[in-house]
Amino acid sequence: MSMSAYFKERLLFLLLQLMLMTILSGLLILFQVEIYWIGLMFLLWMVPLLFYMMLEYKKEQRFFTSLEELTESLEEKYLLPEVMEKSDLLAEKLFYDVLQDISRDMHEQVKHHREQGKEYREYIETWVHEIKTPMASIGLILENQDIPYKRTIMEEMKKIEDYVEEVLYYARSSHVEKDYIIRELSLEALVKKVVKRNASDFIRKGISLELYLSEDKVYSDSKWLEYILHQILSNALKYTQGKEGKIIISAEKRREQVVLSVKDTGIGILEKDLSRVTEKGFTGENGRVYHRSTGMGLYLVKKLSEQLGLGLEISSKNHQGTLVEILFPLGSYHNGI
Missing domain, CATH: 3.30.565.10 (Histidine kinase-like ATPase, C-terminal domain)
Known part of the structure; x- marks a missing residue:
């Protein structure tokens, strides 16, 4: 976060302060207050205000810089809410709480979809193993029968077997590490x-x-x-x-x-x-x-x-x-x- 962006975001607030200061100065001039005292009042008003805003800027800059560095250091960015520290500042505390809520909901959704994916893979694997039994039976029957177009039927059966195997390996392809032995x-x-x-x-x-x-x-x-x-x-x-x-x-x-x-x-x-x-x-x-x-x-x-x-x-x-x-x-x- 740059300083210019910070003050630009609060430009309306600063203009309001200047407007109030101008109105007050006009009233003091009407009451014939010396310019010296009006200038002193201006300094006592604006200097603490600007000093306070600078402190707030430094705090926010420190917070967002650490957040960016933490995000860049993570390979899995979604883990950010798990590792970031909770701030004492109200706005940052609210931001932290919102991220925690989002993170919990995201993990619940991921868990739900993983369970669905697991159930689907298990069904596909079961279906593939079940379908192989009648396919093997058909192959044995064809081998022992002398019927027209036997070779053509056997070729088509081989294609079906290849497609069924493709389904099985596709279902397992994202979790190879659970099924291989090197x-x-x-x-x-x-x-x-x-x-x-x-x-x-x-x-x-x-x-x-x-x-x-x-x-x-x-x-x-x-x-x-x-x-x-x-x-x-x-x-x-x-x-x-x-x-x-x-x-x-x-x-x-x-x-x-x-x-x-x-x-x-x-x-x-x-x-x-x-x-x-x-x-x-x-x-x-x-x-x-x-x-x-x-x-x-x-x-x-x-x-x-x-x-x-x-x-x-x-x-x-x-x-x-x-x-x-x-x-x-x-x-x-x-x-x-």
Whole structure:
């Protein structure tokens, strides 16, 4: 708070004081009081008044400066009412009480919405686990039946399973830390497991696969990492067309990182869309033209990678394929275990 702003706010009060002083001075002149005494009265009136206002300004300046510094030092600004000190000044005391009331109401609202969110996540997780049972039963029935369009039905069932899994991981994505176990993993074993899961799509589309995997170990959660890799590979399969399509999966050490790369020869991503492909719900022009994309796959990949402390880099050129790289920091998890 600047001094000019403080006095400007009280300009009407000062003008009123000057007006009263002028009227009183006029009356004293009418009664033939000497100018000396009128000037002395003016000083005795205005000097204490200005001195008092300066003291008030200093108090308010000190209060608001400390408030600003305290706010800047907090990472979570909403905690300000919890840490600020109560003042003895009436206006500041009222301000403090109002902030406390707002803070209590805010915490109650946050608690209410958190409980609602928790109930919703629990319902979604229960629903997903329940729906998997009849889906598994349908899969077993189809495998043991020789019916028309069996392959087509199985492909559609796989899509449903992927969408159901997407719902589950989205519901859990904000609370990954409660569900993961960091341990040493073999990238080669994990990649082969995900490739096997998508083997039918490779065969159906006639897409070739090349693996260049080392025996490097990384530290992460196998379940979440498997989902991340599955999403990346599913995208590569979805947007790679024709019998000449190829997907290359490789792993290598780069400085202080192990980099897992998934490269395809698919339709690629337009340059104007590349920076937005990890945004929630963003499908891009190719996603709308070639496939019915939900815009959630790469969003979840990015979000879960960040939760697991992994880097993610995506590069692509339209009609020249896409390269997705997952970056594992060497030894960072190992040192923390």
